[in-house]
Amino acid sequence: MELGSTMFTFLQEQIDKERLPGAVISVIHRNRLLFRGAIGYRQLWPDRQPMSINTVFDLASLTKVVCTLPLILQLWQRKRLSLHMPVAEVLPPFGANGKENVTIFQLLTHSAGLPASVPFYKEGLNYHETIARVCHQAPTYTPGTRVVYSDLSFIALGAIIEQVTGKSLQRVANEWIYTPLGMQETQFCPRFPATRYAATEWDHWLGRPKCGEVHDENAFAMGGVSGHAGLFSTVSDIEKFAGEMQTATPLLFDPDILRYARQHFSAGMEEPRGLGWILKGAQTNSSCGRFFSPFSYGHLGFTGTSIWFDPVAELAVIFLTNRVHLGRDNHAIRRIRPALHDLIYQCLFF
CATH class of the missing domain: 1.20.58 (Methane Monooxygenase Hydroxylase; Chain G, domain 1)
Structure with a gap:
């Protein structure tokens, strides 16, 4: 199966069924970019605006692992x-x-x-x-x-x-992570043109969808900056972060520290957890699907963002959506994520 057309056929079906407004996706294998693409819309109303590769997303809880x-x-x-x-x-x-x-x-x-x-x-x-x-x-x-x-x-x-x-x-993150890695579009309280953002949920106070304002209410009340949410970024910047997590010779970290962070520290508890990361472990209902190895680790964001790594397959998948633009009760992403990761794995390895 051809990777790009298979993913886009699947995602277009989800968009047509109004399960997602749009998405940007990146697939990296052995530190080589295999695919990067945008599909659908960054905004559906008051008028439709197409999604693009340089769309800026509210990362939501990806802030936890990217900052x-x-x-x-x-x-x-x-x-x-x-x-x-x-x-x-x-x-x-x-x-x-x-x-x-x-x-x-x-x-x-x-x-x-x-x-x-x-x-x-x-x-x-x-x-x-x-x-x-x-x-x-x-x-x-x-x-x-x-x-x-x-x-x-x-x-x-x-x-x-x-x-x-x-x-x-924000200053520490810029100095210690984003500037060294060249992540120039990863920011709290961003100031990009309005046409760059993936719109999130309709805000009754604003009378429009949030667009460049953090979706998470506590982060918004905190001025847009918090350790749990508030970060905005693009797929190309997250690719740079993914490269740092995957490479055998990271620029900023001792490799042993990165490996330690993805060890399983919650045996016998509700879900497998590393430091910050959620692990696939023995889960049969993981958002990274059926085929990623038990050593896989990743994280999700409430707005519809996610990143998953499989160190065995040397695979990373960045999947950025604005699913809350259709309302926070739109839970189709729970089925879409694992199905998409399964398709990617099948295209590459089966």
Whole structure:
């Protein structure tokens, strides 16, 4: 099967059935770009605007692994923190309500006792007030005993980065990741022309779809910058990040640190977790499909973005969509993602 036409036939069917507005996809094998393409629309209303390769996407929770995780790993590599140190050693208020022994490692593995999310934005809290509330949050389960995917954990990690470096999250990310890797279009609070963005959900306050404003409500209330969401980027920039994750000779990291981050640290818990990454492991319903190896790792973003790596097949798939443009209750992406990854694998290896 021919890779490009097979993927586009499948994706066009999803667009025709109004399951997706559009998508940009990149397939990388053995650090060689096999395919990069755009299909469908970056915006459906008030008028249809075609998707393009240079469309800027709200990455949503890909922020966690394209910004926050690599910065924490660099701080560890530079010996400016230890993964197993209590968070309260860096952020003393975090020790409130029985969290004095919760570690950075537990934040990274979503096992810190924190709930999935809290709608702080409904209280009108700003950036610093939100971080204060996260620090004061009581555990909802015994830390280290469960995996509960938590935005709060990565809000705290973003605050740790700023506390240790004395710089804003955006500035540290620019200096330590995006400038060295040439990721010039990866930004918080971006200022691209409106015609560059993949529109997300209709906003009743704005009277239009969000377009260049972060979709996540807590990140929006925090001024668009947070460790859990808020980052915008393009497929070409994410390809550069993927190359850094896959190469045997990374520019910014000790290869052993990157390998450590994708080890399985949550045996016997709800889902297989590395540091930041979700792992395929023995899952039979993974979003990377049936054929990616058990050693595969990746992450998803609520807006419809995802990145998956299979180190055995030396394969990376970047799949960027704005599925929430059709409403956040549009869950067709849950079927589309694994089916697409299966098609890619079949085209390449069967």
